[in-house]
Every structure is written in C-alpha cells, then in structure tokens.
Amino acid sequence: MxxxxxxxxxxxxxxxxxxxxxxxxxxxxxxxxxxxxxxxxxxxxxxxxxxxxxxxxxxxxxxxxxxxxxxxxxxxxxxxxxxxxxxxxxxxxxxxxxxxxxxxxxxGVKSTHRIGRSHTISDNEQYKNRIEAINFTLAHDDGQTDKDLAGADVILIGVSRSGKTPTSLYLAMQYGIKAANYPLIPEDFERGELPLALPPFKNKIFGLSISPERLSEIRNERRPGSHYASLENCKKEVKAAEFMMRREGIAWLSSTSKSIEEISTTILQQLNLGSPIY
Amino acid sequence: MxxxxxxxxxxxxxxxxxxxxxxxxxxxxxxxxxxxxxxxxxxxxxxxxxxxxxxxxxxxxxxxxxxxxxxxxxxxxxxxxxxxxxxxxxxxxxxxxxxxxxxxxxxGVKSTHRIGRSHTISDNEQYKNRIEAINFTLAHDDGQTDKDLAGADVILIGVSRSGKTPTSLYLAMQYGIKAANYPLIPEDFERGELPLALPPFKNKIFGLSISPERLSEIRNERRPGSHYASLENCKKEVKAAEFMMRREGIAWLSSTSKSIEEISTTILQQLNLGSPIY
Incomplete structure (x- = not known):
C-alpha cells in the first residue's frame, strides 16, 4: 500500500x-x-x-x-x-x-465483442416504445388530460409537490413505462373522492405521500409565505390524502427521504411492472 | 463447458x-x-x-x-x-x-461497506439541484418561456420532433443539467434568424438535426397526411435549419440513428458540461 x-x-x-x-x-x-x-x-x-x-x-x-x-x-x-x-x-x-x-x-458461448450494444437504439421497437412512453407521460402530467388513461401502465396520485412528476418521467425514461399523474387537490378532499377519471383504473394507481414539514419547505420555495405552503395547510392536505388512499385501498409510500430511483424501483416492485431498458 | x-x-x-x-x-x-x-x-x-x-x-x-x-x-x-x-x-x-x-x-484505505450509497439522496444538495434542473427543463420545454434563460446550462434548438424534449429531460434527470429547448419554426426561417430570445446565449446553444425521411415518418405518426409531415416540407425545414445553424456557427448533430443517451453524451462532451449524478 x-x-x-x-x-x-x-x-x-x-x-x-x-x-x-x-x-x-x-x-x-x-x-x-x-x-x-x-x-x-x-x-x-x-x-x-x-x-x-x-x-x-x-x-x-x-x-x-x-x-x-x-x-x-x-x-x-x-x-x-x-x-x-x-x-x-x-x-x-x-x-x-x-x-x-x-x-x-x-x-458455453463466445461473446460477440461487438461495440455499442448498450444505450443505443439497436432494439428499435423497444426504443420507440420508450419515446412513446415519454410523450405519453408528458401529455398526462399533472392531470392535464383524462384521454387514453386505459393505455397508462401506472397512474400516480398525491398532493401537489409530492414528487409525482420527476418519478413519472424517470419511469418513462428508464423503463419505457407510460406513467400518468394526478394531483390530489382540496376539491377532491371536499368531495371525499378520487379525481373523477380515476376510479375505473384503481388497480394501476399508486400514491405518493410526503411529510408535511418537507412539503411545506418545498412549497415555500415556490410560493413563499402562501397559505398553500403553510405547515398547517400541508398537514391538512397530507392527512386528507393519506386518509383517502387508505380508504380506497391504494398502495402508497412516503417520498420524504427517497430518491426518484428508490421511489421508482419500489413502484415497479409493488405493481410488478417493467423490464429495464438500457 | x-x-x-x-x-x-x-x-x-x-x-x-x-x-x-x-x-x-x-x-x-x-x-x-x-x-x-x-x-x-x-x-x-x-x-x-x-x-x-x-x-x-x-x-x-x-x-x-x-x-x-x-x-x-x-x-x-x-x-x-x-x-x-x-x-x-x-x-x-x-x-x-x-x-x-x-x-x-x-x-490504501478500507471501503466503508455502507449500503445505499448509490441512487439515494445521500448528497442532499446535489439531489436538490437535480430536481431543480427537471423543473427548469419542464418549464422551458418547447420555447414555453424566455424567462431565466441566463440560468440554463444548455439550450437545444432544432425543427419540431427532432428529439429536443427527450434529450433535455435526460440531461436534467441524469446529469442535473438545466436544459431549455426551442423549436425552429417556419417563421424563424422566413425571418432568417434564430428565435428572438436566443442570440445573447449563443455559446450554450446546441442544435439537433434529423434526416427528412425519418422526420416525416415521426411526424406522420402524429399528424398523418398533413403538410407538416410531408417529406417535401420536412426536407425544406431540415435544410433551412441546418443552413441557419451553420451560418450562426452553432454546433449540432444528427439525431437520426442516435439514442437519447448518445445524443446527451455528445452534448456533454462538446459543451464540456456536467459531472454525472447517480
């Protein structure tokens, strides 16, 4: 040494x-x-x-x-x-x-010694699916549209800023998974029901939650001092969202101390989804 | 064996x-x-x-x-x-x-044997930058806003459907790079100039081109039979875009047979950007 x-x-x-x-x-x-x-x-x-x-x-x-x-x-x-x-x-x-x-x-076989086998578009079909997944995910970010939800592999729900968008994009980018995501908003909590388009697709919904303290921190970066970002409001929203997910029997995890990769891997595991794409 | x-x-x-x-x-x-x-x-x-x-x-x-x-x-x-x-x-x-x-x-040192060192949020600052990069990139997709371009690490340009959006998202997700992207549209070609907000940031602009045949194929999936997707129009747009990039001295590559990873790695190399994030 x-x-x-x-x-x-x-x-x-x-x-x-x-x-x-x-x-x-x-x-x-x-x-x-x-x-x-x-x-x-x-x-x-x-x-x-x-x-x-x-x-x-x-x-x-x-x-x-x-x-x-x-x-x-x-x-x-x-x-x-x-x-x-x-x-x-x-x-x-x-x-x-x-x-x-x-x-x-x-x-018992020789390797090909062929260069450029990883991270290329050598498997064209798979690559096309992946680009389609990215487009699908962008179009279905933040509940932008209820169209084609039958084509989604997974639908993420959670309060605003709980990590749905980066997770959806990672799933699409790395695994070719079509991931829609919907925010759970105060109106949903008042009605006491999931966003209107979602009940038929309950088997592919996965929830993200987050600690109210961390949520308030993140929201305060966006809208400092707002009611939206206040710890009190965050506590209320998180509680209502977790209550709703429990009642509806929707699997969920807390994103508080998890990376995008850890959240994504857990979702794949729980919903039994996805072969890796490289 | x-x-x-x-x-x-x-x-x-x-x-x-x-x-x-x-x-x-x-x-x-x-x-x-x-x-x-x-x-x-x-x-x-x-x-x-x-x-x-x-x-x-x-x-x-x-x-x-x-x-x-x-x-x-x-x-x-x-x-x-x-x-x-x-x-x-x-x-x-x-x-x-x-x-x-x-x-x-x-x-000459012992390894830590510590689990969960990769793909976690153990480096909080770096992780925060990455999430910020994703948010920046989403907000600056497809020329949505000219705001904060000074904060961009790279600005991708190219005709519609040349691969700008998936590449921008990959750069943000994997490398924490703030990537804006602007489409080059017929109006730009008529004026004979880059989109208005871009000239001050020429040193961080990178271009994507694509073969007219492949472009027409991709556009036909979106809008079958349209003028937009016609081979003739694709040829015209690609020629005008490449002419503009050459004239402005902007580095560019053809995305035709390249994966998102290959395009991204080339951009990092050419603009001398980015340490990897895991």
Whole structure:
C-alpha cells in the first residue's frame, strides 16, 4: 500500500459507447470510499484504434500531471482497442475481463465483442416504445388530460409537490413505462373522492405521500409565505390524502427521504411492472 | 463447458439499494451474448439478514425450477448480507469482490461497506439541484418561456420532433443539467434568424438535426397526411435549419440513428458540461 494516501485521485471512464455503464459502475464502487476526492473524466465513443491511441495518451498525461496513476473504469469490448488503451499508465477496472470472459465459460458461448450494444437504439421497437412512453407521460402530467388513461401502465396520485412528476418521467425514461399523474387537490378532499377519471383504473394507481414539514419547505420555495405552503395547510392536505388512499385501498409510500430511483424501483416492485431498458 | 447450451437463462439482479447499478452492469455484460434469451428478475432493497435469507431462497427456487443455476449480478456491500446470499445456488458476478476489494489495496484505505450509497439522496444538495434542473427543463420545454434563460446550462434548438424534449429531460434527470429547448419554426426561417430570445446565449446553444425521411415518418405518426409531415416540407425545414445553424456557427448533430443517451453524451462532451449524478 502507498505510504501517503492522496487526498485527490483522478478517475477515468472509458468506453466505446456513451460510457454510461462505466460511470454507473464506477460511481457505485467509488461511493464505498470516503475521504478521497475523485476527479472524474469521461472518455466516450472510443470505437477505433486512432481514438484508442488518443485515449491512451490522455490517461498517460493524467498520470504525469497527477504524479499517480488514475483509476480507469473501462467497458471497451473490442480486443484490439482494449489492448491499446490497456497500455496506458492507469489502474484498470475492466468490466469485460472481470465479467464477460468468466461468463463465456459459464454460458458455453463466445461473446460477440461487438461495440455499442448498450444505450443505443439497436432494439428499435423497444426504443420507440420508450419515446412513446415519454410523450405519453408528458401529455398526462399533472392531470392535464383524462384521454387514453386505459393505455397508462401506472397512474400516480398525491398532493401537489409530492414528487409525482420527476418519478413519472424517470419511469418513462428508464423503463419505457407510460406513467400518468394526478394531483390530489382540496376539491377532491371536499368531495371525499378520487379525481373523477380515476376510479375505473384503481388497480394501476399508486400514491405518493410526503411529510408535511418537507412539503411545506418545498412549497415555500415556490410560493413563499402562501397559505398553500403553510405547515398547517400541508398537514391538512397530507392527512386528507393519506386518509383517502387508505380508504380506497391504494398502495402508497412516503417520498420524504427517497430518491426518484428508490421511489421508482419500489413502484415497479409493488405493481410488478417493467423490464429495464438500457 | 456444458454440453447443451440452454436457450434461456434466468438472470437475477440483487442489491441492497435500487439495483440500478447491478442492472446497468448486467445488461451491458449480457448484451455481449447473442442467441440466449435472458429472463431478468430484480431483487432490490436487500438490506437486512432476514431479507438476505429470502433472496437466497428465491435464487435457489429459480435454480430448481430452471434446472440450472441463474446468473446473479450482485452489488451487495454488507459482508454479512453478502455471505448469506452467496450461499445460494447461483453463478455470482459480484461487483464488490471484483472491484471494491482490489481498489482498497490501490487506494490504501478500507471501503466503508455502507449500503445505499448509490441512487439515494445521500448528497442532499446535489439531489436538490437535480430536481431543480427537471423543473427548469419542464418549464422551458418547447420555447414555453424566455424567462431565466441566463440560468440554463444548455439550450437545444432544432425543427419540431427532432428529439429536443427527450434529450433535455435526460440531461436534467441524469446529469442535473438545466436544459431549455426551442423549436425552429417556419417563421424563424422566413425571418432568417434564430428565435428572438436566443442570440445573447449563443455559446450554450446546441442544435439537433434529423434526416427528412425519418422526420416525416415521426411526424406522420402524429399528424398523418398533413403538410407538416410531408417529406417535401420536412426536407425544406431540415435544410433551412441546418443552413441557419451553420451560418450562426452553432454546433449540432444528427439525431437520426442516435439514442437519447448518445445524443446527451455528445452534448456533454462538446459543451464540456456536467459531472454525472447517480
């Protein structure tokens, strides 16, 4: 082990495609190390030998500049390209060598070594569905229209600013899920019923709630000092919304301390929805 | 190597968090194998020993049902939990063992083994910026408002249906980038100038173009048989838009055969923007 632990270390993500897999992987690994500042550099689209040489040079330059080898997360699959880049002065975390090669033995087939298989539109049908899901979700944001609700995969409900819009967009973007969302508003609570268009689709409704304190904070950023944002009003709305969801037997979760990804994963799990799209 | 190559194989993504890293990694690895149908199962939020035992059981059940061990992509970081799950009858592709442990030696520090470090709101400030970026991007979709353009990180332009909206949303969602977008419309081409609000922000404008054939296809899905969707009109608009972008010295790319991820990565690269957010 080195005697002097550097406070900063450069991390390079190198890929023949977008580099999104390398970054996701790398970030997850690095999140396990605290007290080190990682400076991140992205080198995407390394899909030729010429580009491989330039990537190698870039990594070497970093090693000289930093005085220490950068950590390199690589998802290069072409052996020739990989060989060139691997000559660089870096500490390699290589997805292909660590996982694809062992899997060849297990599956009893050779891998294709084809570049650009992830995050492309290679599966056209799936890609089209995803764009359609995004369009559907945008058109059905915030109860804008009751049209085509039969085509929705999920309908999110919750008080204003409980996280419905970002969650809907994430579900559409990452999983190709058509997600409509409806706000629960004081008029609904007075009537004591779900928004009018929703009862026929109860089996695909999912609720988001939030702590009144956090809700008041978020609303105050938008409309400071308003009745809408007051803690008192937030408490009232949240209580009424949770009461309604319970009474209607609608599954819901609290978004208070959850990320968009955590909320989305929970919804997929509970409604038994969605294969991932990459 | 097995003598009979199975045509189908179950893949399990197991994680103490959302499982998004495991899925991204796994999908990238599996995309290298053709001719095998992978059935995917997600087991997220395995953050206790009780849940670990149930995950182990699930994997064992699959092995019995399939008559062959499933492939298990795991991002479990807690040693106790990991030990329980690893006793299951699966072929393990373990992120932690393959990358985190070697990195401990390289960095000279022990990893934290803390669960739920990725895809959470552990970095509150960054998470807040991301939600703000999504709100900004939604408010500035399709030239809806000229307000606060100074606050935009990037402004996308292009003819209607060239891919601006999904790209803007992806940039906001994944990278916390405030992305406005403006359509280039026939009126702009007649005036021979960019939309009125844009000239002061030329350094952060990026253009999307598209082949007239593909554009006509997309527009025909929305408004079949219209002048708007006709190949002739699409040719005219695309030509005028590309001419304008060239004349104004605006960097642009063709979205025709590119995924949202590829377009976004190229924009980040060209405008030198954005650290990734997970």
């Amino acid at each position: 080195p005697e002097n632990i550097p406070q900063e270390r450069t991390v390079v993500f190198v890929s023949d495609g977008t580099g999104i897999t390398a970054e996701t992987l790398g970030h997850s690994v690095l999140s396990q190390f605290e007290g080190i500042k990682f400076k991140q550099i992205r080198i995407p689209f390394i899909d030729s030998e010429v580009k491989a040489i330039s990537a190698k040079q870039k990594i070497n330059d970093i090693a000289i500049y930093d005085g220490i080898k950068p950590i390199v997360f690589s998802t290069l699959v072409n052996p020739t390209i990989n060989e060139v880049v691997h000559k660089a002065n870096g500490v390699f975390m290589d997805l292909f060598l660590k996982f694809v090669e062992p899997l060849e033995n297990e599956l | 097995p003598e009979n190559i199975p045509q189908e194989r179950t893949v399990v993504f197991v994680s103490d968090g959302t499982g998004i890293t495991a899925e991204t990694l796994g999908h990238s690895v599996l995309s290298q194998f053709e001719g095998i149908k992978f059935k995917q199962i997600r087991i997220p939020f395995i953050d206790s020993e009780v849940k670990a035992i149930s995950a182990k059981q699930k994997i064992n059940d699959i092995a019995i049902y399939d008559g062959i061990k499933p492939i298990v992509f795991s991002t479990l970081v807690n040693p106790t939990i990991n030990e329980v799950v690893h006793k299951a009858n699966g072929v393990f592709m373990d992120l932690f063992l393959k990358f985190v442990e070697p990195l401990e030696n390289e960095l």
